[in-house]
Amino acid sequence: MSDPSLLDVTGLSVAFGSLKALHRVSLAVRPGERFALLGHNGAGKSTLFRTVLGFVSPASGKVEVAGAAPGSDKARRTVSYLPESVAFPKALTGAELLAYFARLKGQTPKSAMPLLETVGIADAANRRVGTYSKGMRQRLGLAQALIGRPELLLLDEPTSGLDPISRGDFYAILDRLAGEGTAVVLSSHSLTEVEARTDRIAILSRGRLVAEGSLAELARAAALPVTVRVKAAAEDAGALHARIGGRRLNGRSVELDCAAGDKMAVLSRIAALGDVVADIDIDTPRLDDVYRHFSGHSAGGEA
Numbered sequence: 399m400s401d402p403s404l405l406d407v408t409g410l411s412v413a414f415g416s417l418k419a420l421h422r423v424s425l426a427v428r429p430g431e432r433f434a435l436l437g438h439n440g441a442g443k444s445t446l447f448r449t450v451l452g453f454v455s456p457a458s459g460k461v462e463v464a465g466a467a468p469g470s471d472k473a474r475r476t477v478s479y480l481p482e483s484v485a486f487p488k489a490l491t492g493a494e495l496l497a498y499f500a501r502l503k504g505q506t507p508k509s510a511m512p513l514l515e516t517v518g519i520a521d522a523a524n525r526r527v528g529t530y531s532k533g534m535r536q537r538l539g540l541a542q543a544l545i546g547r548p549e550l551l552l553l554d555e556p557t558s559g560l561d562p563i564s565r566g567d568f569y570a571i572l573d574r575l576a577g578e579g580t581a582v583v584l585s586s587h588s589l590t591e592v593e594a595r596t597d598r599i600a601i602l603s604r605g606r607l608v609a610e611g612s613l614a615e616l617a618r619a620a621a622l623p624v625t626v627r628v629k630a631a632a633e634d635a636g637a638l639h640a641r642i643g644g645r646r647l648n649g650r651s652v653e654l655d656c657a658a659g660d661k662m663a664v665l666s667r668i669a670a671l672g673d674v675v676a677d678i679d680i681d682t683p684r685l686d687d688v689y690r691h692f693s694g695h696s697a698g699g700e701a
């Protein structure tokens with residue numbers, strides 16, 4: 399049997415006056431999962447986080463954090479949050495700042511110090527935070543969020559403004575935490591980085607959950623085609639085209655679209671042509687295709 403969910407959201411609606419920020423949203427996140435929340439500006443991602451943290455009350459529906467109500471002692475011990483922009487006092491060192499947050503969370507400063515190592519800024523522990531780069535401040539923010547070993551991490555656009563290397567490093571830390579059983583829920587506008595680094599994806603559009611699942615499941619649900627590109631051995635795309643159909647790309651290659659479920663049958667048909675074929679490439683649907691399909695928004699790599 400699979401682990402029980404750490405986060406259970408059932409039929410959640412949240413309203414600000416007449417504005418429905420969330421409308422009947424349901425989702426569940428299990429230990430060790432890396433879960434991405436995608437959606438346009440104002441789709442309701444931060445509202446969902448704030449409801450899980452107990453700062454916003456549902457108009458209807460239910461949220462449970464490890465089976466407990468948001469804001470309860472058990473939920474607060476389970477969940478931790480990293481807001482999109484963290485503002486730390488610049489005059490404190492990284493170690494001093496972590497010690498301060500450890501005391502606030504009822505932990506000893508000593509117990510929190512290894513977290514500087516976890517997030518890769520132990521070398522800068524005694525430097526003032528004012529001298530940290532944006533990437534180092536995000537790492538410090540993550541260390542702060544990890545105090546007390548939360549089982550569920552909520553990260554609001556944690557990599558926005560980071561360079562590609564810092565983003566990669568940040569995701570590597572999240573991968574390690576998930577490997578140790580932490581559930582990681584992050585919101586992001588960057589489809590390319592989320593695609594490779596999360597296990598499940600939820601797409602919010604105008605407060606509604608329009609899709610939820612792994613990338614492969616979403617691509618199947620959207621019935622997006624797989625594209626198979628076949629290169630002819632003797633620079634004779636004409637002969638190849640006559641045998642397998644599809645579109646001629648140039649003098650050498652032919653491209654075919656097929657349903658995901660038909661991919662293996664199409665590949666065996668092409669393999670049976672033997673020497674006529676020099677090479678095969680397969681393009682499976684990307685997250686920006688899936689995002690565009692479900693959200694009705696143009697993606698271009700950014701949600």
Ligand SMILES: Nc1ncnc2c1ncn2[C@@H]1O[C@H](COP(=O)(O)OP(=O)(O)OP(=O)(O)O)[C@@H](O)[C@H]1O
Binds near residue numbers: 438439442445
């Ligand atoms: N406290 C509030 N009072 C009134 N309206 C609010 C409040 N908080 C959020 N909203 C509205 O609720 C909707 C959802 O906002 P939310 O911040 O959850 O979106 P988001 O998906 O996090 O957007 P972004 O990607 O821009 O951060 C928006 O229309 C926003 O203006």
